[in-house]
Amino acid sequence: MTATARVRLSGAVLGRLRLVSQGLAGAGFRSAAAAVRWMTAMQAQDLAAALWAVGQRCPGSRVGDVRSALDRGEIVRSWPMRGTLHLLAPEDLKWMLAITSERLIRGMAGRHRELEISAGDVDAAAGTALELVSGGAAASRAELFQAFERAGQSTAGQRGIHLLGILCQRGWLVLGPLAGNQQLVVAFDDWISESRSLDRAEGIAEWLLRYLRSHGPATERDFSWWSGIPLTEVRAALATVKDQLAQVTFEGTGYWLSPETAALLDTGVPAGRLVLALPGFDEFLLGYKDRSLVLPPEHADKIVPGGNGVFRKTIVAGGQVIGTWEVSRSGAAAVAVPEPFDEVNGLRPAAQRSFGLQAAKYRRFLGT
Template sequence: MNKQQAVQLARLRLANQHIQQPPALDPTGVVRFMTAMQAQDLPGAKRSIALRSPGATLATVDDELNSGAVVRSWPFRGTLHFVVAEDLEWMLDLTATRTVTGAATRHRQLGLDSDTFEKARAVAIASLEGGRSLVRDALFAEFRVHGIDTTSNRGSHLLWYLSHTKTLCFGPMVGGAQALVLLEEWVEHPRRLSHDEGARELTLRYFTSHGPATLRDFLWWSNLLTGDARLGLDAARDNLESLVVDGAEYWMPAGTLAQPPLRAVVQLLPGFDEYLLGYANRTAVLAPEYWERIVPGNNGMFMPTIVAGGRIVGTWSRRASPKRVAVLPQPFEPLSAAQQRGAARAADRYAAYLGVPLAP
C-alpha cells in the first residue's frame, strides 16, 4: 500500500480503537468494546485500558479487576488477554480445545500428562475454593507441597491448561501481582452462547473495535476456523462497510468512512497494545524497516511506541519510582517541534495515570 493509504487506515484505527478522542467509557466499558486486549505485560495492558477511558488511572483500572468485572486469561491464541468476566467462557468455547490439543507435544516434553493436570486441578480447587485467591508463586508452592513439580516452566503450563479448561482465571490485584481465582466462583453470571452465536458476536465486535481490518487479520487475532469467521462476517455485513486497498478488503463499522478525519495527536502507547498487536499485517502503522526497533532481536517482547499521525515513529521507555516517573523517548528520526510538544503532553497524561509527578 502507498503512504496515503497507510495513513488513512492508521487514522481510522486510531479513531475506532478509541485511542484518539475516546468516548466516556469506564475501564470495563473499554474492555467490553475492545472485546479482548492482549495482556501478557500486565502493567502495559492496564495502561492500554486507561488511555481509552478519559480520566482513568492505574487505581481505577485496579478497582475493576478487584471487583471482578474484568478478568485476565487465555481466550485466544494461547495468549493472555483482558476480557470482561461475563464473556470469558463463551470465548474459550470457540478455540480453547484446539489450542490445548496443539500444545500436546510441548506438554509431553515437560512430562505433563492428564493425571498431572487433574491432580493440579484438584490442588487448585482445594486451595482456592470459598472465594480465596493466591498469586502465582503461592499457588505453585501448593502444587509442590502435593508433589507436583513446577520447575522448567511446568508451573506456567499448569496454569495455562487449567485456565483453558475453565478452572482458573486471574482476578484481583495483590500488591503488584494479579491473583488466581476459581473461574466458577469469580464469574457469577457468565453469558451462554452457542458456537455459531459466539463466532458471529466475536466477528462483529472485532471489526467494530479494530477496523479497518481484513478477514486475515481477524483469523490471526481470534484463531477461529476460516468457516466460522466467514459465517460471522456474513452475519455482520449489515453493520459494517469496507474499503479495498491493494486488492485486500478492509472491514470497519458502518459510517466510518463518512466521519471527518481527527486531528493528529501524539500518543505514547504501551508495548503489546492492540493498535499494533491486533492485526496480522502491521505495515499500515509501522514501516517494515523499523520492526527490529519494536521487537529487538525478534524476541517476542514489544517495546512501547510513539505514535504520531497514526504512524509509529519511535519507542519510549520510563524510569519510575514511588515519587516520580521519567519518560524517555527514542524516536526513529528527530521529532518535529509539534511532535515534541505532543509527546510531552502524552508524558504528562502517563504521569497522571500513575498518580506521580513527571520528572523533568
C-alpha cells in the same frame, strides 16, 4: 456495504480510523470496564502495559481505577487465545474459551509432553487448585505452586505456569484481585457470577463483528490470526455479519469497519496531528496480522528487537508509528524519553510538544 470515500485512502488514514475505532481518538470511554468490553480482548501479559493501554482509552483515569476494576471483577485476565494473557469482560470469557481452548491445548501438546503433563496430571492439579481456592478464597501463584508440589505435581521448568494456563483455559481458574504487582488465583465460578452461553457459530460471528467494529479497518485474516480461529470459520461468520459493517478497499485489499467509523471518510477523519505514547503490546499495533499499514516494515525490528515477541512502547503520530519511548526515573517520577525512528532530525517541534503532554498524562495516570 462498501463505503465510498471522499477522503483519499492511505495507510495513515486507515491508521487514524483504527485510532477512532479503538477509542484512542475522540471521546474514549468512561470506565475501564467499558473500554475492555468494547475492545473485546486486550493483550495483557505485561500487566503494567495493559493498565496503561486501558488508561489511554479512558480520559482522566488513574492506574488505581483500572486496578480497582480488576479487584471488583469488572474486567478479568486470562488465557483466551494465542496462548497469552488478555483482559476481557467477565461475561465473555466462558463462551470464548469454549471456542478456543481445545485448539489451544492441542497446539501445546508437544510442549506438554516435554513437561510430562498428562490428562491425569491436569485433573489432579485441578483438584488441588480448587481445594485451595474454592469458597471465595484466593491464592498467590507461589501458594498455588506450593500446593501443586505438595500434591506431587512438579512446577519446575515452566511446568507450573503451563498447569495454571491449562486450568484457566478449561474454565476452572481465573486471575482475580491484585496483590501488589501480581494477581491472585481464584475459582472461575466463584469469581465470575454471570457467563453468557453462545454456540460456536454464533460466538464466532459475534466475536468477529465486535473485533471489526473495535479494531477496524481490518481484514478477516487479521481476525483469524488475532483470535486463533480458522479462516474458513471466520469467512463463514463474515457472511452472516457483513451487512452490519462497511468495507473499504486499499491497494487491492478489502478492510471491514463499523459504518459509523467509515462515515468519517465523508465528514473528515480526525487525529491527523494526534500524538500518542502507547504501551508495549498495545492493540493498535499488536491486534493485526498485517501491521504494515501503520508501521514501516524497515522499522519493525525496532519494535520487536530480534523478533523476540516483546513489543516495545510506541509513539504514534497521525495514525503512524514513528518511534518508541522508554521510561527513566528521576527520583519517584517517571520520565518518558522519546526515541524517534528519525534519529537525525528527531520529533518535529509540534510533535515534541504533544509528546510532552502525553508524558504528563502518563505521570498523572501513575500518580507520580
